[in-house]
Amino acid sequence: MTVRIVVLAKQVPDPETPPSQFKIDESSNTVILPNGVPPVVNGFDLNAVEAALLLRDSGADVEITVLSVGSDFVMDAMKKPLAMGADRLVLVEDEGLDKLDSSATVKVLAAAIQKDGPFDLVLGGRQASDWDQAHVTLGLSEVLGLPLVSLVQKLELNGDSVSLQRVIPDGYQAITSPIPAVLTVTNELGEPRYPNLRGIMQASRKKPEIFSLADLGLSADDLAPKLELKKLYVPESNKQVELIEGEDEADSGKKLALRLREEKLI
Amino acid sequence: MTSVLLVAERDEQGEISQATLQAVAAANGLADAQVTIAIAGDAPSSADSLNAEKVVTLSAIDASDLGIYEQATADVAVLVATTNPDVVMFNKSDFGSIVGARLAFRTDSAFAADCIEISNANGAVSVTRPVYGGSALAEFDIVSIPAIVTLRAGAYEPSAESGSPSVEAADSAASVDQKAQVTDTVAEARDGVRLEDANFVVSGGRGLGGPEPFSVLTDLANVLGGAVGASRAACDAGWIDHSHQVGLTGKSVSPDVYIAVGISGASQHMAGCSSSRAIVAINKDGDSNIFKEARFGVVGDWEKILPSFLATVRELKA
16 A cells, blocks of 8 residues: 655745855845745755655655645756656645745645545655744644654654654664654754756646645644744854964964864863 | 642653753742742652652553653653643753653644743733744743643753652552553663763764774764764765764764864854854865864864874873
8 A cells, every 4th residue: 555655845935045145135024035045945854755765665655745845946956856766746835925924834734634644644854944933833733633753863653654764962862653643853853855857857847736725724824923024134143263373284284273272271 | 829830850860860850940930930840750768858739659660661651651641730820941952852742732732842042020921031042042932831842951040959759659550552562772882981971072973084083083072082073974975873963863962072073163053052152163175164162273274284283181190
């Protein structure tokens, strides 16, 4: 029997943008994307896609659906999970859906999962690289009423349960959970695979399935925020570095050690 | 009055953790605060001198539920339903991040994670939290009650004030159906000092170019009596185990000296080391962000700089 997996994926500004190019429009409290740097799928969500693909590699019969909520999707970015090997892309796209707070996001995701489901596994990345909240997937487990295991670095399907490794500071926990279950996947799982040419060709032919809010039986009124963003800004750094320069690099290394001793740091 | 339910955590000795004492200060810093502290398991010896009105003990956390926290989530949810606090505060820890988020979505409440500041100056609760990997700060008004928040460690000084709270056990433990179960805990071997406790951390990043240079960093860490850290890029590349990762999604360290070698200093990395007393940067790119965060820096090739640095440190330590 096919195991249906849904992977949550979010479109975010490229986190590799150098800090010097990271700018905010303080009048609208939004990030100004630098010219020519397209958004990407949140890297941690690609870890979750990879986790689903590893289950397929291990011989499991899986169908992998990628689900995202937002507006102004950039298809080249959002199709990356398809190019990696996922089967379907489901987008909930409507005006303002890129500015939801997490409680509203969870409502929309839950509605989409209920409409498009049932699913046996719900996978999310450990956090998104824009708002760093790390709780949408956790919250979804509550709304869906499913068991939750976070920070998964390894997973194995055994019939109607999953065996998991959950990362802890100095090792891991072995955890067994019945399915359906909600899991967050951490980057310790390993680097997401690069799409190959065949995958990219296949992805280019696939069309995303698009839901509007109305398709999910939701309206903007259901999505009132619990948190209101008042101010978004880049904090000022007043640190001044003291550069150590010797006659050559080896001499700089020596002078650095002496300078640290002078400051009683070593 | 602002009623605050603070869900406490313990240190390795079973006493109230430093991070929780910081949260106690944050809770009492709210205008007109009335603080209740909840803690799983028996009350620690310091409970009756905490700066709070009341201390409530909850069910102890079963080993099979550690990291999942069905029971703790259910117990705190009962306490919230019966006491209607305005603010529920957790530490931004594994426990607080999970129980806080589960509680918020179970009770359809507002949740703000990893806050560095909380206030209630104008009636509403406001929080500040780092976003975009620490590149920016965001200020939010929380417009529904209760406000459930997790507080970043180090954001507040620990509370020095003491009080004389009543200490009582919660009425009854909520019954839960724990589905996911921890069956085993595997500790991975570690040499020397724990990264989080080290006074010196020598970290390497993408600029090292491969796994071999970490042996030089290990030599330096050993001479200093410190530990080896790494950027996420170095860990993800497989050059060193993820247990060494410092940053937003790795470990947070606050050594006296943090030596960053070949690390560009992305905000996500700095989030894990910015509370170090002094950051020392060695990087061949003088424009990299690490030099904006560092107190001392050398621009150049680490392969030429580190050996003489290590030799000089050895002489100084001899």
